[in-house]
Amino acid sequence: MTSPTAATAYARRDLWLCLARAFAPPATGPDYLASFRADLPEDLAAIGDEIGMHLGAEIAGFRAAAARIAAPMDLQRLYAALFLTPPTPVMVNTCFYIDGGLKGASEQGLEQAYARHGFQRHTHFSDLNDTVGVQGDFLALLYDRAGDKATAGDDIAARAYLAEAEAFIADFPCRWITPLLRDLETVCRSHDLNQAYAHLARIIWLAVESAMKAPESAGIKDGMAQLPAGSARGIGALTAADLAEIAYRLERDGLSWGHVTLHEGWDDAVFAARQVKGEGVETVD
Known part of the structure; x- marks a missing residue:
């Protein structure tokens, strides 16, 4: 039987993997759009239930917004309008929200964290270290290792990986998610854009809040x-x-x-x- 620590770690792994994939540039085929509209909210709802995150309102909002995306090209246009087309209204390179630009102290901190755990971006990714997707993949790796250690009965090592994940969240996503979400809400409102990604960003916001309340984060955010x-x-x-x-x-x-x-x-x-x-x-x- 899977231990509670392992089950929680694997659920958080799956959460960050879902969010990482959701914020990657969308593929062109109809299968991707179908998965974005149906599989993604189903997975997020199931994961949220596993770890006690109440995501119902955001998932319902996401479903409604995603249902209005009629074709794969519409999803690509939305992603480009939000994250790619200059002047880019929302920075998927999150160091802009922490350092005010690329290649600052946060980018170096991310590189050091990745190197410490032997994490390498997929070779076909041209992203820098600071994108939402790359950080989500790294957190998934940490939670996966925590789950594996807990499954093997090494509770001390499992908790060490959990604490490492919470420390990473405190150092990075905790610092960029609020301004990123604010930019998303502003541009969607001012340009009447579909709010699917705003709902996903609110789920990241809730995931960060949930992680900062985890027992492993007590020493990181003392007095939270x-x-x-x-x-x-x-x-x-x-x-x-x-x-x-x-x-x-x-x-x-x-x-x-x-x-x-x-x-x-x-x-x-x-x-x-x-x-x-x-x-x-x-x-x-």
Whole structure:
């Protein structure tokens, strides 16, 4: 029987692999679009359930947005409009959000992290180290190794790989996901573009938040905000306090949060109380 540590590690591996593939340039064939519209949300929903991430609202939003993409060329045009066509509105090279440009300290830090674990990009990839896809592939490798160690009964080594993954998330995705998501939301709204990638970016945002709450990250983000008292996250339906916390953090970072209010269990009074409380606890920056 798979140990709980291994099961969680493998689920997080699959999550980051899905997200890495989702942010890669889309292929031209109809099979890719069909997988993007159907298989991707199914996989993300199943993985979210495994690790206690409540992704229902974002997956529903993604399904609706992806269903409006009629042909493979439409998906390619959307990707190009967001990430490729100058002046590029959203930077898939995430070091722009951390260092203000390419080849800065973050790129060097990524290269060192990859080298330390023997990670090499696929030879057909021309991406730099800092793209969403390459970082997702690296995290998948770390979680895969954690799962393998846990399966072999080496719990100490497994936890070391889990801690390494959480440290990497704290050093990199945690620092670029909010500005990347903000840019996506802005350009989709201002140019009336399909919001499929904005929903995927919100799932990354939630994945980062989830990782920063994992036990292995306690030493990395000492004093990080804990879930509200009575929270049901990970063991059942979201409570009103959970929803208020998610909406508060999205609003704090200048991101759209209205979709959270559509979730069953939303309570305006609980959200208002969370707004009044403000930054009484440390949160993910």
